[in-house]
Amino acid sequence: MIDSRRRGETNVESVRGNNRGLSTPVTHVLTIGITGVLLVLLLSTANGFLTDQQEYAAQDELNTIGNRLADDIQKVVALSEQGGSVTVTVEHPDAIAGNEYRVSYENTSGACAGVTDTCLAMSVVGQDVSQTVPLSVPSDVSADLTRSGSEFILTATKTSGGSSSGAVVPMTRTMQIGVGQDIDRNKYGEVIDPTNRPPIPKFTFSPDFPESGTPVYFDAADSRDPDGTIVDYEWHIDGSLEHSGSETYSTPLSPGKHNVTLRVEDDEGARSTRTRLMRVSGLAYNDDFTSGAGGGSRCGGVGTTFSVTNEWGDAARVTHLSINPAADVKNINKLEYKSGSEIAFDTDGDGVWDREYEFGSIDLRDKPDGTIVRLRSAEGEFDNDPVVIDPSETVTVSMCKYKGGGNAEDTAVGLRYWVNGATNRTVVDPDRGYVSSYDVEAVSDDIVVSFDSTRQLGSLSAEIGSGSTSTSLSLSDFSESKSGKTYAYEASFPRSPGAYYVELHSAEDTSGNAASSLPRNRTATILGSGDYAWQTTGDWDSAQSSDTVVHQNLGNYDADSVALGNPPGSVDSSLVSYWPFDDGSVKDVVGGNDGIKHGSPTVVEDGTSGTSALKFDGNDDHIEIPDDPSLEMSNNDEVTVSMWVNTHSNGGSDWQVLLEEYQSYGLGMYGDDIAFEIYGDSKWYTTYPGEDIHDVNSPNKYYHVAGSFDQTEGQSYVNGFQTGDNSAPTRILSSSSDIGIGGSTVTDQWNTHATIDNVRIYDNALSGSQIDELADVTEGSITTDERSGPTIGKSGIDILYDADIDSGEEIELTVHAEWKNGNVRSDSVTLKPADDGSGTKTLTGINKNADTFWVEVELHSDLPKGSPELHGVSLEES
Incomplete structure (x- = not known):
């Protein structure tokens, strides 16, 4: 659509349906009957702690009812997906601990603590007890919940792609109280696909009463998948993803209440979520009993x-x-x-x-x-x-x-x-103490072991081994340091190439009290520095070819590792400025146009390609880029602006700035639509799309957006697709204005509520294929240089690897060999989240003895915000 308008004169109406839903709830198998008995017993405790205990009991009962209701809703939704409208009536207690409680069906990320966009919001009247229960509702299903006392009416309607003639007759179920599942089976839930049962998340935390400044240790070892394997773990604190990829996580938390959510994914892509409310005390014990x-x-x-x-x-x-x-x-x-x-x-x-x-x-x-x-x-x-x-x-x-x-x-x-x-x-508790942050990694030719303890240790028992050979370790093998209330221990053990495990069996503090959270066991692989090893900056720089990967010290990237992304200059040499926004930095890593922060843009860890990004609040947050001749595109009258954006609210009818040099050029939004504007003839000329398919309104999703101008036409792009154009004007005016990113340097009215990452400005009009290359960061590859060395027999080749692989990510490895009559290649091996860390894979397919090898690496991520990271590979004879 061609649109010529000035700000303040435009009235863009964009009201979209809210079709959201992600995550799967898990039934919280607690017994309300037992909780009721607990409340009775609590009446005999001292007055002062009764209120406290009642809140804990009420929280447990609220968790139970919430997860049962969520399970009921999921089954109703599953029925509706067969086509039609479903209504089911269920009964649950009408009070908790003698108090009224409230339940509402919500479908906004704000109401659902950011972990998912559809949930049940629950609270107990008169008590400081609440929770949100995540739901998974497909975009083509409309669901709702109404309540009258103990009766809950659940409805779900498939809004597209089905027939409404197959409605299910409403039925009433009464929740049975007992240990485990309902005694009266929930028959309307039997339609759930039996081919894959969702994983069951469970986690504990220690200490039981955490304090601010002291790490809280979370452990999901009891989580399981009934018919497969859990391949990924995500830890969310108060709606924000803080850690992923491992079943344990430790972090200090600020005083107050925190909602901790564990989301697990199985090997068939099913996800389940468990949320627990925990309290962190701000009255901190000084470890001086x-x-x-x-x-x-x-x-x-x-x-x-x-x-x-x-x-x-x-x-x-x-x-x-x-x-x-x-x-x-x-x-x-x-x-x-x-x-x-x-x-x-x-x-x-x-x-x-x-x-x-x-x-x-x-x-x-x-x-x-x-x-x-x-x-x-x-x-x-x-x-x-x-x-x-x-x-x-x-x-x-x-x-x-x-x-x-x-x-x-x-x-x-x-x-x-x-x-x-x-x-x-x-x-x-003077005799308490626990171990957290246990880690084992290969650093060069050493196995490095590290962990933290809440108390100073007096002894420990551990071992390091490979295969059937092991060596005992004691506290004297570790160095000790203290920071605040935490004791840190570390040891380094030189070893030859290979895979090693280190198990910490037990530990005692200086008073002889045993530390909890043990034993711990992790593995690491030393790749070695032999003839067939690729793990250094020089190794990756010597690659035969690479595409859409970064291996240099740039923001969150490391020169000695390979990850998805577009390094500077890889798409076009006309790149003037590039702001990765990693770790909160607003430095221009290509030109000298460093930014100045206004307001308080927030660093978020889940940017694109595994890097961090900046989140703008839409109020007073923005980045100011001081005016510079390199940013004035009036000399050759061509420009391209490129970035990744994750919107957090509809922009409304007014202009919302993503990047703008006022009265020169700008990329931004009207409502859910991306628009690129060039200023000429005393007005803005706007490329404005007219199709909903190019809206950028899905929550927690990154879109690649770009705008370009080539003296004759302005064009806007979303995820590599051209979404709008405008044939006027023919030149870019120089305004000598500062550039604003995430907001305007003119008025806060145009500021944007969004997360922004990897901002680039080119003084050339990139082609559609080049912009598509910037937008496609989910696939990348690198082929190492050829290495010659000792002959490896055709009987077998092992490839040793060290990699970080999270949910939705994969690394495919293929080994090529050269022998006197030509080249042969191995069968490919795919590393998945279950292979995260380091390990060894045996390759097949090379049926010749050879002394020259190279490795082809393919990296994949399901989403633009993810990226596996390969730290190194090496080859040895099996």
């Missing part, structure tokens, strides 16, 4: 002290303490200090106990889970008299006297506190 006796104690007897620091941005009000001696310590029976207070606080660090609480005696006998005490004033008032800890303030806690003997240093102490009306807990 000590036990003293006699003159070393405040009370002249056996006593303990420890300190906590408030890492919240607001004051914390401590109201209760739980006291629990170690389970194997039977002698401690009470805390009793007849000459003073059993519990005291030093609130200002001056060594004086400012707040003291007398209880007469705190009885610990016959209480396997310890006891809970409420802090009251020294005068014995019954109202809570909390200890207020201001932000960044450290408070020391003292408890005495311990009666009956035993190891006081093994006591676990919990602090219940409030921040802004919400309850939280910190558990000080």
